[in-house]
Amino acid sequence: MQEGIIVKGIGGFYYVELQNGELIECKARGKFRKDNITPLVGDRVYIEKINNSQGLIKEIKERKSQLIRPPVANVDQVVVVFALKDPDISFTLLDRLLVHVEEKDLDCLICLNKSDLDEDGKFEKVYSIYTEAGYKVIKTNALKKEGLDELKAFLKGKITAFAGPSGVGKSSLFNSLQDKVKMETGVISEKIGRGKHTTRHAQLIRIDDETYLVDTPGFSTLDLSFIEPNDLQYYFKEFRNFIGQCKFSSCLHVKEKDCAIIENVEEGNICRIRYNNYLDFLNEILENRRNTR
Structure with missing residues (x-):
C-alpha cells in the first residue's frame, strides 16, 4: 500500500496525491460506508493501486482536526x-x-x-x-x-x-x-x-x-447553536487572562456584580465591539436553547 493525501473529492471519487506527486483517482472501501465514515479532503490515507491512474482507499489515518x-x-x-x-x-x-x-x-x-x-x-x-x-x-x-x-x-x-x-x-x-x-x-x-x-x-x-x-465556499452566516453558553467566553482570546477573576464562578459576563470581563471592557482592556458581539452571540445561543426545549 502507498500513503497519500486526499486533495479533492467529487461524486464518490477521491483524488489522492501520493508522496511521489502522483495523482490517483480512488474509490473508498465499502467498509467505510458500513462504519458510517466518509473520506474527507485532507485525510491521510493508504491506498492500493489498481492500475497507473486508479486505486482503492484501504485505510484512513487518524484525523487531528475536522x-x-x-x-x-x-x-x-x-x-x-x-x-x-x-x-x-x-x-x-x-x-x-x-x-x-x-x-x-x-x-x-x-x-x-x-x-x-x-x-x-x-x-x-x-x-x-x-x-x-x-x-x-x-x-x-x-x-x-x-x-x-x-x-x-x-x-x-x-x-x-x-x-x-x-x-x-x-x-x-x-x-x-x-x-x-x-x-x-x-x-x-x-x-x-x-x-x-x-x-x-x-x-x-x-x-x-x-x-x-x-x-472554501463563501458564506454570510455561521451557526453558533452547537456551542455551550459557558464555553463561549473561552473563544474570545482576550477574555482568557481575566476568566476566573469574577466574583461568581458561574459568571457569564452580562451584568453580574464584580465581573472582571465587564470591568476590563470599561477600562479599555477589552474592545467594546468584540464584547458586544460576545453578548449578541451568547443571547443567540441561550435563545436557541429556550426555543428547542
Whole structure:
C-alpha cells in the first residue's frame, strides 16, 4: 500500500496525491460506508493501486482536526480573509468566524485584502482591535501581489483553510499564490452588496512541500447553536487572562456584580465591539436553547 493525501473529492471519487506527486483517482472501501465514515479532503490515507491512474482507499489515518464547513480534515490553521472595502468589513461575521476557529483550536491569521481601497484608515482600526485580542493581522492586495511574502511565510509547511465572505478576494489571493489551479473570481453584486459564490467544493492545492491551501465556499452566516453558553467566553482570546477573576464562578459576563470581563471592557482592556458581539452571540445561543426545549 502507498500513503497519500486526499486533495479533492467529487461524486464518490477521491483524488489522492501520493508522496511521489502522483495523482490517483480512488474509490473508498465499502467498509467505510458500513462504519458510517466518509473520506474527507485532507485525510491521510493508504491506498492500493489498481492500475497507473486508479486505486482503492484501504485505510484512513487518524484525523487531528475536522471542519464541518467546509468538510476538510487535518487543517492546521485558518486564514480569515476580509476586504477593507467593497464589501465593507462585518465585525459580527469576522467574530463569528473567529469563534469557530477558536472552538477548533486552530491557529489563525486575519488577512485584510484590497488594501488599495482603504482610504479611511480602516486597516489601522482593525489591526489595533485584533492584534490586542491576540491575532496576527496583515494587509494584502491580491491583484498587485502586495503582502504575499508575509502570507506565504505563514502558510509554509501547513494545511491552511481560507475562509471569509464572498467577494473579498479569496480566489484572487489563491490565484496569486499558485498557478496550478485557476480559481474563478467573483464580482460584487450591486443589488445586495455582497459577492457571488464562486467556489463549489473544497479541495487541497499544493503550493510547496507539505504546504497546501484549502479553498472554501463563501458564506454570510455561521451557526453558533452547537456551542455551550459557558464555553463561549473561552473563544474570545482576550477574555482568557481575566476568566476566573469574577466574583461568581458561574459568571457569564452580562451584568453580574464584580465581573472582571465587564470591568476590563470599561477600562479599555477589552474592545467594546468584540464584547458586544460576545453578548449578541451568547443571547443567540441561550435563545436557541429556550426555543428547542
